[in-house]
Amino acid sequence: MSEARIDVQVEHKHAPPPAEKKHPNTCPKCGSHYRDDELAAALWVCSHCGHHFPMRARARIDWYTDPGSFMEEAADVRSEDPLDFFDLRPYAERLSEAELNTGLNEAALIGQATIDGHPVELSVMDFTFMGGSMGSAVGEKFSRACDSAIERGVPLISVTSSGGARMQEGILSLMQLPKTVCAVEDLHDAHIPMITVMAHPTTAGVLASFASLGDVTIAEPGALIAFTGPRVVQQTTREKLPDDFGLAEQNLRFGHIDAIVPRAEQRDHLTRLLRLFA
Amino acid sequence: MTEKDQELNLRQRLSGLSRLPLLRGVRVNGESERLERQLERLQADTSDEAIWRSVELARHADRPYTMDYVERFIDDWVELHGDRGRADDGALVTGLGKLDGRTVALIGHQKGRDVKERLDRQFGMAYPEGYHKAMRVMEIAERFGFPVISLIDTPGAYPGVAAEQHGQGGAIARSQAEMARLTVPTVACIIGEGGSGGAVAIAVSDRVLMQEHAIYSVITPEGCAAILWRDAGEAKKAAAAFKPDALHCLELGVIDGIVAEPEGGAQNDHDEAARLLRTALVENLEELEDTPGEELRRRRRAKFRGMGVFA
Numbered sequence: 001m002s003e004a005r006i007d008v009q010v011e012h013k014h015a016p017p018p019a020e021k022k023h024p025n026t027c028p029k030c031g032s033h034y035r036d037d038e039l040a041a042a043l044w045v046c047s048h049c050g051h052h053f054p055m056r057a058r059a060r061i062d063w064y065t066d067p068g069s070f071m072e073e074a075a076d077v078r079s080e081d082p083l084d085f086f087d088l089r090p091y092a093e094r095l096s097e098a099e100l101n102t103g104l105n106e107a108a109l110i111g112q113a114t115i116d117g118h119p120v121e122l123s124v125m126d127f128t129f130m131g132g133s134m135g136s137a138v139g140e141k142f143s144r145a146c147d148s149a150i151e152r153g154v155p156l157i158s159v160t161s162s163g164g165a166r167m168q169e170g171i172l173s174l175m176q177l178p179k180t181v182c183a184v185e186d187l188h189d190a191h192i193p194m195i196t197v198m199a200h201p202t203t204a205g206v207l208a209s210f211a212s213l214g215d216v217t218i219a220e221p222g223a224l225i226a227f228t229g230p231r232v233v234q235q236t237t238r239e240k241l242p243d244d245f246g247l248a249e250q251n252l253r254f255g256h257i258d259a260i261v262p263r264a265e266q267r268d269h270l271t272r273l274l275r276l277f278a
Numbered sequence: 279m280t281e282k283d284q285e286l287n288l289r290q291r292l293s294g295l296s297r298l299p300l301l302r303g304v305r306v307n308g309e310s311e312r313l314e315r316q317l318e319r320l321q322a323d324t325s326d327e328a329i330w331r332s333v334e335l336a337r338h339a340d341r342p343y344t345m346d347y348v349e350r351f352i353d354d355w356v357e358l359h360g361d362r363g364r365a366d367d368g369a370l371v372t373g374l375g376k377l378d379g380r381t382v383a384l385i386g387h388q389k390g391r392d393v394k395e396r397l398d399r400q401f402g403m404a405y406p407e408g409y410h411k412a413m414r415v416m417e418i419a420e421r422f423g424f425p426v427i428s429l430i431d432t433p434g435a436y437p438g439v440a441a442e443q444h445g446q447g448g449a450i451a452r453s454q455a456e457m458a459r460l461t462v463p464t465v466a467c468i469i470g471e472g473g474s475g476g477a478v479a480i481a482v483s484d485r486v487l488m489q490e491h492a493i494y495s496v497i498t499p500e501g502c503a504a505i506l507w508r509d510a511g512e513a514k515k516a517a518a519a520f521k522p523d524a525l526h527c528l529e530l531g532v533i534d535g536i537v538a539e540p541e542g543g544a545q546n547d548h549d550e551a552a553r554l555l556r557t558a559l560v561e562n563l564e565e566l567e568d569t570p571g572e573e574l575r576r577r578r579r580a581k582f583r584g585m586g587v588f589a
Contacts, residue, residue, distance in 0.1 A: 082530065082587040085519055087506035136586030143583060165474075165496045167506065170520035171532050174474060174496040175585040178482045181454040182579040205496075207447030208435075208475040213455060227447035227475065228437035239439050246442055254443050 027051050043263045052200065052220050052263055057109045057126035060159060064267055065113035065122070072111040074144045079106065079137040083170050091168040094130065102129045107162070108138045110145040112152070115267070118274040121149035124159040127201070132162035134206055135169040139176030142210060143183035150186065155193040155277055157270060160211040164204025173205070180210040188213075193277040195270065198225050198248070198257065216273055218261045219248035225257070326518040329526075333499060333517050335491035336470045340545035342552065343402075344371055344386030344429045344469070350552035352377055352384060358415055364444065367408030368399040369436070370480075372415040377427065378560045383419035385412045385480050386429035389470075402471075403436040406449035409479050413456045420460050425563055428466040428480040433498060435476030450479040457482035458579055461571025465562045467537060467555060468492040469544075472522075484578050485562040486532070488524040489555070490539040494532065495522035531585065535562075 026033045030049040034042075043063060044053040055063075061070050078095075085091040099105055107129040113122055123145040125132045142158070149156040165173035187194055196214030200223035207227055211217075219225060226246030234241055244250045251257050261269045335341070348355055352375035360366040371388045374381060387404065390396035419426045435446055457464065457480070466483035472494035488494060497505075499513035502520060527533045537558040544551035566574065 076589075078589050080587045080589050083519065083521060087516075087519060135588075137588040139586050140588050167497055167502055167520065169496075169587075170530075171494055171496060171522065171527055172530055172586055174478055174494075175532055175582065177450075177475060177478050178454050178458070178582040179585050181451060181482070182458045182582045185455055185458045186579065204447075205475060208450040208479075209454065210451070212448040212451035225447075226442050227435065227450070228442065233437050233439060233442065237438050241439060245439065250443070254445065256445050256448055 024053075027053075045263050050221060050262070052222055054127055054161070054200065055263070056128065057104065057124040057159075060124055061109065061111075061113065061122060063263075064157070064270065065115055066117065070111055070113040070122070072109060073148060074110055074141050075105070077106065077137050077140050077144075079135050079166075079169070081168075082136075082172060083168070085168040085170070087168070094168070098130045102126065104129050106137045106141060107132045107134070108141045110141045110148070112148065112154070115157075115274060116271040118271070118278065119152065119154045120274065121145050121152065121154055121156045122159075123156065125161045125199075125206075127161040127163075127199075130166065132160075132206075133164060133166035133173075134162055134176050134180075134209075135166035135173050136176065138166075139179045142180050146183040146187045146192075149192050149194075150190045153192070155195060155274060156187060157195050157197065158210065158214065159197045159199060160202045160206050161199040162202060162204075162206040162211075164206060177205055177209040181213065184210050184213045193273075195273055197261075197266065197270075198223055200224055201226075201229075203227065203229055212256075215277075217257045218259045218266070218269065219251065219257045220266075221248060221260050221262055223248045225251045326514075329517050329521060329523045330514050332491045332493055332523040333513075335543040335545070336493045338543060338545045341470055342544055342548045343391075343431060344384075344388045346548055347429060347469070347552050347555060348373075348375065348384065348386075350549065351556040352382075358411075358418075361407045361410035362414060363407070363410060365405070365407040367405050367411060369402050369404040369432070370408030370412055372411050374415075374418075374424070377556070377563070380563075381422075381424050382427050382563075383415050383424045384427045384429070385415060386427075386469075387432040387476075389431060400436055402432045403434060404432065404476060404479075405436050405438075405441045406444040406446050409435075409449040409453040412480055413453055416453075416456050416460060419462055423462055425463040425465065425566075426457075426460065426483070427559060428464070428483060430466060430468045430472050430477045430481055431470035432473050432476045433471050434473035435479070447475075450475045453479040454482045458582075459575070461575050463563055463566035463569075463574060464578070465559055465566070467559065468494050468533075469555070473498060482578070482582060484566050484574055484581075485534045487535045487537050487558055487562070488527060488533050489537045489544060489551075490524055491543050492524055493522040494524075494527050495520060530587075 027046040029051040032048045044055045081092045108125045110123045194214045196217045198219040202225045230245050248260050355375040357373040372385050387402045389402035390399045464483035465485045466481040467487040499517040500510045502516040503512035504510040524536045540547040540550040
């Protein structure tokens with residue numbers, strides 16, 4: 001039985017109710033709840049409805065690659081604060097907080113590994129580090145992954161998950177678009193294949209640069225893949241949005257990606273592609 | 279000399295210096311450093327105000343647009359319409375014409391002057407079709423050896439349902455890739471707002487210039503304020519924090535030179551603004567024209583790949 005409540009909050013009377021804060025292990029689609037080890041065993045996919053939870057970069061690398069084969073590169077590349085950027089908090093503080101919370105020093109991890117015996121170069125983004133945003137360090141790491149792939153003559157597998165360019169680095173973050181595009185062009189010229197896996201979300205500056213330039217592009221089910229996200233489109237144009245606006249499924253229908261591959265099948269899919277390009 | 283004149287004079291000298299190939303991006307010369315220090319001193323108190331003034335001037339309703347410049351310094355102009363796939367995007371104008379006697383391909387954003395034209399041209403915000411059209415014209419330029427001139431003036435690429443469905447992100451990425459492949463000289467100038475992906479899509483050039491009061495940024499000041507300050511009204515603070523003005527872009531090595539504007543801004547004298555811009559474009563083209571195409575491409579990629587500050 002619920003008690004009658006007297007609302008004494010004056011200032012928040014007309015504010016919208018606070019968004020329901022769900023536990024990260026609760027499926028946002030069907031409400032199923034999992035223990036950490038259950039989620040990890042299912043590759044962070046809801047076994048009831050197939051919803052793909054975010055997957056951390058290191059976990060993904062472990063899943064794709066042969067055990068013990070991953071050797072990280074450019075681990076010491078990290079962001080600086082060229083503008084002394086300060087919004088509500090200093091950028092430098094946000095960076096150290098992200099490092100502490102994620103155990104990473106940037107939003108991308110690169111390195112060499114083998115997948116089912118095929119040597120590859122990997123570049124994997126991690127959304128938990130400042131929304132996977134691309135600043136100078138991410139741009140540099142991705143570019144070095146291209147160079148390393150060219151040098152060793154092995155395919156590049158690039159996993160993207162990013163909210164876009166990192167505003168705190170101002171115009172330099174925008175310049176990471178042409179920078180990574182130039183790196184991919186060097187890769188194309190060297191006839192090195194690039195396979196892109198788009199995870200949720202692949203948006204804005206990353207979609208408008210290296211993410212869109214893979215020779216083969218696959219996406220995870222339900223991933224948001226859009227230059228401008230649904231909220232901003234809605235706010236600026238007042239257009240009615242289709243239900244699957246910007247999702248991987250719509251992108252497949254409109255011809256922007258080659259396939260949607262559930263996480264559990266990605267390793268086999270990548271292996272098949274690697275055999276074809278070998 | 280008033281403080282304003284002094285500042286303009288210094289800016290011009292600094293942009294002249296930084297156009298020398300040796301000096302670009304790096305400060306190897308005492309003269310350049312001294313000028314920069316002087317500039318910093320002059321600007322110390324007013325820099326936030328000056329940045330916001332540039333934001334306002336860059337969006338000034340009377341500021342000359344791409345077609346105003348085309349009328350003034352491109353001869354035998356022939357506009358090329360349509361992307362050969364879906365549509366003709368009015369927000370991005372492309373065509374061929376003569377600049378100082380040589381045929382060039384020109385690509386430029388075009389905002390509208392009156393309400394009807396603004397709507398027709400989506401306020402200079404291009405759809406993917408616009409970038410497809412630009413790529414088509416770049417291919418023509420590459421085949422016939424025409425230099426490519428880009429004039430950039432856009433708040434950003436169009437954020438709409440159809441634009442997304444037609445592949446806005448991919449179009450911007452491929453337009454940059456096309457520019458990274460060209461073996462003809464390319465010069466870009468930001469003549470107003472250089473807004474994010476929509477701007478950089480046609481700005482992967484051998485020389486990237488900015489007019490004195492143009493802005494070049496990763497997001498609009500309002501957008502940045504809405505996200506980081508949770509209040510679009512803090513746009514002034516946001517602009518001061520991410521510094522989209524020409525001088526800061528030059529200092530960060532993002533652009534290669536600053537093109538002076540008439541006193542008080544380009545909107546005050548379109549003819550003089552066009553004369554100054556034409557001179558800068560021709561000078562830069564002349565410096566590039568003797569370099570072999572492969573070398574141009576190599577240097578262009580090396581320039582962009584060197585951008586960024588990291589530890």
